[in-house]
Amino acid sequence: MSAPAHFDVAVIGAGPAGCAAAAALAAGGARVALADRADFPRDKTCGDGLLPDAQGALAELGVLEAVAATGATVPTLAMRTASGLHARFPVPSVVARRRDVDRILLARAVAAGAVFLPGHALEQVTRVHDHVATMQLATATGHPELAARTFLLATGAARRPRELAGLGGGGVSAAALRGYAAVADLPGDELLIALLGELPRGYAWAFPGPEGAWNVGCGVFAGARQAPSLGKVHERFLASIGGTWREPPQGAPLVTxxxxxxxxxxxxxxxxxxxxxxxxxxxxxxGPALESGILAARCLLGEPGASGIAAYARELRRRYAGDLRAWRFGEQFLRVPRLVDAIVRRANRFPGALRRCAAVLGGTMSASRVLSPWGLLRLIAGR
Ligand SMILES: Cc1cc2nc3c(=O)[nH]c(=O)nc-3n(C[C@H](O)[C@H](O)[C@H](O)COP(=O)(O)OP(=O)(O)OC[C@H]3O[C@@H](n4cnc5c(N)ncnc54)[C@H](O)[C@@H]3O)c2cc1C
Structure with missing residues (x-):
């Protein structure tokens, strides 16, 4: 076997997280390898909604204009509750196909100097105690090795790479389906989130994308139990918005x-x-994928090696632990339709409440400002 190629940082997985990290690291002068099991451009099953937090990170990476040019710009996010109430939140978004978004991000990383290795799947990790020495990758023609001072795992919801990397498998938290459709009965200037009586642990969406193709999907938390009925809910939702499939639905897991x-x-x-x-x-x-990639790069450029990783872990926890805890709390009260209706009424009546909900939905304000006992009391009190 030939000697491993040496880098400062090896990034495995070239989705938004991996490309953001590789681009920021390479721009900062690090020697970076970026490996992915897929050949690019490749698709990724997703709702394609780029919310304000994601747009901020894309702007920081210098690719927001290029990404927005491939997509549709949508000024509003509308929420419809199971009882038929509506609220319209000012959440300016871009809906763009992941094939395009990820291709542009990858080009940014390569232009900054990252070495891209397509068709390279992680297959083995050599570790000495807590220190990863090399990673072995499977290609169509062999099993090359990567050596690096630091490794970043950006392999999305896949379980096996986490196990190989010694981080444990972790479980799937949710499952969702999406397809592309022509839609007759919705306004083209809003992202629709529809809470459905028949899907108390999830929701359906319809996002107007480029070239008249709507991304229509539905998802369920704590996936497996309700997943078998998801396809039927999806079809009924499509019919309710006057839709017909252009590209049939595909499913994927989410890890939250x-x-x-x-x-x-x-x-x-x-x-x-x-x-x-x-x-x-x-x-x-x-948004969190891009932001965590940029954050990891910043920490590793400041302190290479294990101390940079420790700094990243501290910062990541500070930025996201409370936010995701609050979103998890929100999942629970979705089961209480009257509470959801009360929130929507408050948001419609009080501009401050509407703005706060919009900032949380767009990822630019911690969800704990709304989705916590204190946040809810404030909302219900009309403040
Ligand atoms: C149906 C659905 C709808 C969604 N809608 C939205 C939305 O509208 N807006 C939003 O913000 N988020 C949405 N999400 C979530 C979003 O898709 C993910 O959070 C995001 O893609 C995570 O980015 P990532 O870079 O961490 O991982 P990914 O985008 O999953 O990228 C991981 C990369 O790692 C590669 N990889 C995997 N295993 C290996 C391996 N063994 N070796 C080498 N490479 C490997 C893959 O090929 C892939 O390129 C949705 C998710 C689903 C399933």
């Missing part, structure tokens, strides 16, 4: 369990969904 999953060990850390950073309840994870 940060910080319960181990996400840092020695000279290795997980970023993005590999760290469980997709938000419970909303299922939005592109």
């Amino acid at each position: 369990s940060f910080p319960a999953l181990a996400f840092a060990r020695g000279n290795l850390a997980a970023i993005g969904e590999a760290a469980g950073l997709t938000r419970p309840f909303s299922g939005a994870g592109i």
Whole structure:
């Protein structure tokens, strides 16, 4: 076997988290390898909604304009409750196909100097105590090895890479389906989130994307138990909005369990969904994926090696532990439709409450400001 290629940082997985980390690290002067099991461009099953937090991170990476040019700009997020109440939140969003978003992010990382290794799947990790020495990757023609001072795992919801990296498997927290459709009966200037009586532990969505193709989906928390009926709920929802499929539905898991999953060990850390950073309840994870990648890069450029990883773990916990705890709390009260209706009424009546809900939905304010006992009391009191 040939000697391993040496890098400062090896990033495994070239979705938003991996590309953001690789781009920021390479721009800061680090020698970076970025490996993915897929050849690019590749698709990723997703709602394609880029909320304000994701747009902020894309702007920081210098690709927001390029991404927005491939997508549709939508000024409002509308929520419809099971009893038929509506609220319209000012959450300016971009709906763009992940094939395009991830291709542009990858090009940014490569332009900054990262070495991209397509068709390289993680298959083995060599560790000395808590220190990862090398990672072995499977390709169509062999089993090359990567050596690096630090490793970042950005492999999304996949379980096996976390196990190989010594972080434990972790569970799937939610499951969702999405397809692309022509939709006749909805306004084209809002993202629709529809809470459905028949789906008390989830919701359906319809997001107007580029070229008249709507991303129509539905998801359920704590996936497996309700997942078999999800396809039927999805079809009924599509019919209710006057939709017909252009591309049939596909399903994918979501992992929302940060910080319960181990996400840092020695000279290795997980970023993005590999760290469980997709938000419970909303299922939005592109913003946290990009932000965690940028954060890991900043920490490692400041302090290379295990101390940079420890700094990343501290900062990540500070930024996201309370936020995701609050979203998890929100999942619980979705089961109480009267409470959801009361919140929507308050948001419609009080501009301050509407703005706070909008900032939480857009990922630019911690969810604990609304989705906590204190936040709810404040909302119900009309403040
Ligand atoms: C149906 C659905 C709808 C969603 N809608 C939205 C939405 O509208 N907005 C939003 O913000 N979020 C949404 N999400 C969540 C969002 O898709 C994820 O949070 C986001 O993709 C996480 O980014 P990531 O970079 O961490 O992982 P990913 O985007 O999953 O990227 C992981 C990469 O790792 C690679 N990989 C995996 N295993 C290996 C391996 N063994 N070796 C090498 N490479 C590997 C994969 O090929 C992939 O390229 C949705 C999720 C689902 C399932």
